[in-house]
Amino acid sequence: MFEKIIQEADRALALGKIQDWVLKSEVTDSQELFFVKDRLDMNRRADTKEYALTVYVDHEEEKEGMVDKTRGSSTAQFGPDDSDEEIVEKIARAGEEASYINNPWFPLPDNGGEPGHDMVQASTIHEFSHKHEEVFQAFFADRGGLAKVNSAEIFCQDVQVRLASSQGLRTSYPANLFQFELVTDAEGKNDPVEVFRIYTLSGPDVDKIREVVDAQLEETQARAQADQAQAMEDVTVAITGDEVEDFFKMYTSRLSAMSVYNGLSKEEPGLAFAHDQEGPEVKDPVSLRLNPFLAHSPYAVPVDSYGTLLAPYPLLDKGQVMNLASSAPHSYYLGMENKGKCSTFEVDGGSADLDKAMKEDHLEIIKFSSFDFSPLTGNFGGEFRLAKLVKEGKESYISGGSISVNLFKSADKISYSKETIQRPRSITPKAILIQGVQLAGEEEE
Structure with missing residues (x-):
């Protein structure tokens, strides 16, 4: 699909319908687990593929003897099951939308090639599967305080990003993350206190998770008092x-x-x-x-x-x-x-x-x-x-x-x-x- 979109974008470029393009794809393998207190309520796995092509259309207009060059852009979204005809149609529609926009002109970077820095990330899902019990204990071990973990929702995402442009860029890199939503509660002086917060890490770092949970429990208990x-x-x-x-x-x-x-x-x-x-x-x-x-x-x-x-x-x-x-x-x-x-x-x-x-x-x-x-x-x-x-x-x-x-x-x-x-x-x-x-x-x- 990635190469198909590039092929059709280059064809539109050759025909003069667009003047530049940037394509980004994200292939995601995700796992989601939802715990109510320490009981697993849901566990699901999903694969998704998303493609976004930004096209640029240039305009020239003579004003007072000077050529004023402008550039418009629009982004088309593609799914993995889009047909060749749908790809062509979406690129054409994006080109038409871009033609109505007149922003000051600028060039895309002409620095094709691989980045000089190699982004290396371990699979979040694989790492989580090997640390499952340690992560579980980091969330739900009894700290003995007034505040308790009410629920937690964990998201593991292995994301591979690919980028290409009409200026020769061809590269890819991982963008994995480990995200969790944590709800803690405690009985307050007057009313119950509940704290909800979202945290994002690059992986299932057990020490960091324990530190975050400890801090939120302490905050919840302090707010109750x-x-x-x-x-x-x-x-x-x-x-x-x-x-x-x-x-x-x-x-x-x-x-x-x-x-x-x-x-x-x-x-x-x-x-x-x-x-x-x-x-x-x-x-x-x-x-x-x-x-x-x-x-x-x-x-x-x-x-x-x-x-x-x-x-x-x-x-x-x-x-x-x-x-x-x-x-x-x-x-x-x-x-x-x-x-x-x-x-x-x-x-x-x-x-x-x-x-x-x-x-x-x-x-x-x-x-x-x-x-x-x-x-x-x-x-x-x-x-x-x-x-x-x-x-x-x-x-x-x-x-x-x-x-x-x-x-x-x-x-x-x-x-x-x-x-x-x-x-x-x-x-x-x-x-x-x-x-x-x-x-x-x-x-x-």
């Missing part, structure tokens, strides 16, 4: 959850060629990060690089969706902009080199001694209800579901408060831990520390 947050002034806040990764997406978003082209960012290589923003001196300048080969992440890729072969490259070095996260269209529009774009990144550890900070008075936000952030304004924060308050050596759990901070206006109060940890799409500092925060909550009577 938590008091309503009270309003407080001048609090040192430590953010330690996966929201740390979201926080650093403010950096990757502002440092993207697309944001710069669309006027949402004024970042420029050679200048300091956020040079256009007024604020105090930065306390802990950030060093950040894109790494498409992040070994622990299921989102690691050797090539982007336009067919650019990827390699790691820096965006920031101690607060200085080194590059923009590029893509085929927006790098061309800005007249810069196209290095390609990925969603996985690394951030160096900062200057903060986390062990020392955690011994002093602080509020550790463990989980937000909804973490909001704006790369444009630098505002971030939101209401939290659970936080641990350390005050005068005593610990207590609170819920229902909220914080609001601005990345640029509070640059002299924000630091990052020296320690870094793995997160789904990144390696980032273990904690963000912010001094002098105003905590919104119930007012004391």
